[in-house]
Amino acid sequence: MDFSDTVREHEALIYKLRRDLHRIPEPAYTEKKTSAYIADYLRKEGFEVTEGIAKTGVVALLPLSGPGKTLLIRSDIDALPIKEETGLPFASQHPGAMHACGHDAHMAMVLGAATILKKIGKELKGNIKFVFQPAEEGPGGAKPMIEEGVMDDPHVDYAIGCHLWPAIPEGTVGVRAGRLMAAMDRFDIRIIGKGGHGAMPHLCVDALEIGTQVVGAIQRIVSRQMNPQVPTVVTVGSFHAGTTFNIIPGTAEMSGTTRTFDKGVWKSWPERMERIIRGVCEAMGAGYELKYSQGYPPLVNDDWMSDIVRQCAAEMIGEEKVVEPEPTMGGEDMAFFLEKAKGCFYFLGVGREGGAPLHNSKFDFNEQVMLTGVELYCRIAFRLLGS
Template structure:
């Protein structure tokens, strides 16, 4: 059977799988039902399955019995703390949690790719590791899975992953060589002043006012300390202070993120931000405490791998439907896999006015695109792992 026809024969299966996963979204490192579902699916397909990696991670190994390279195909399983508002018949049954970033689709694609590649196993050598990781939305499951040994036994030679991408048209595949997503950084800040009556500010150290000055100063990092030709962003997304209209607050809590494609800047974010915070707090007579979470490095596609996947994508959707997506200052912990082996993280076009974008309570996509993702994975696997002698090559 032709590969495209084979993949089309799995349409009902992939739709049903995606919808079952969509009904049971779970937050990072709490994906117990999801990982059990994934493990059961892989076992039914006859793969060697390992569970409990980095708490809820799952690996399924498809072995051919013929010496050759190992390809890693990665999917993320976690959902977001969002109350779903799609009205779908298969909407989330876990209140306050929703697959609003397409991870249900990513997991369904990897599972059905395992089914398809089992049927196509005589066309490849080596093997395929299907890695289902927790907590992509944070704090990150890729790094602890790597530390637990998923890149070894057997050693991984290549890595592939994909993300449903509403910013490019449905029916396209997006591939960018080099950096695609930015390095992430998170900071948490507590400012401490001296509270008091709102009518007597001269007797107080206003933590709220100090926090406002800190936010304003942080916004000038990008405009005055960064190369204007290099993208970067600093955002304070959380600011909590005060309890009453006539009380000057004694403390303020801020939380934010900084993004860049430059690894050197990424590593310097704590120093850069703390200099600003210390200067403002000293000038206002306030104290502070900060904590940092480095987040994910830049997601960088190997140029040769990107070119191979670009060629394969042209076979799947047509050369004119393969596009170069814009870089984004979003982050992805697929980056950790791509730091270790040549790989490509491609974008599955989902742009459709009928659906809202990612991280939205009305997010959705046309499930037909999932077959495009599976076919791309399968053709890439055959290209990278070669044809076995039993396949007549």
């Protein structure tokens, strides 16, 4: 089958879908216009649609010509709280919100693939679930969707998804088996001391000074307790204590993030951090509060599924344009789907000279990249579900 010609016939539609969705960006769990647009479009195309999964998630089911496996194709749908500065004629109509991470393209590609596969998938067996997931940018919508049954009825055997990626050249596809993206957690710490006069530290418990000890101690978890061959990061990104020059603060507050590719390390972080903070504070006579929020697990691609994606991409664009990207410390809750089914999450290259990065107010891309994404979804579906 000539997938390329079929996708080209839908080029204008794919661009329209992206531009329509780009105009109505909505941050996590507020994606009401977005999910309504998706659901309305899919119903008009004749799909069985379920709305309201994990608040604003949408699922469309495509039963094929006979019993077989079920493939899940996923897109995230949320936007970022960024004021758009692209100058595009279809720029955000929602002040302070923007699709600055390519989720508008992700949605358009999955909708485009759904449209095409419904027309040409008569020889396929099984089912395809098209999943439109809220809140990828946090706090995460994949896990709630799974808890509400998105992997069941019918049971999902395979899961795929992709992300626009400026770190690899435009026109390439990045596929990596195994660990691709890191686990991503957040922590918030409050040190409780005793404030007082800056001239009388002996009468105080200096929360600011104790807080700096805590920062140094948790940073040393990585350098002195972790295997140096397992990439791990801890970053304190916010520290607040005190109000003026001559008052010793009674409290200090800090927040940060941990990242790792190792699931064992990921699971150990709350206990390690609690132990370190408790030790420092007890030694200095202070109290503390720790809120440790475990976010997304490491994203690990199945070897066999990665080979399928790599082969389909090579058939389409040539082996020389299929690259192996470096693992990234960025997090992605597609990881939860890949814990439940064989799957692969891959990158579509949009890198070009002078291009803005993800999460930037001027982020944009060459829309023709979406045609590659749609065709690759179709090829993978035919490879996995074809008779």
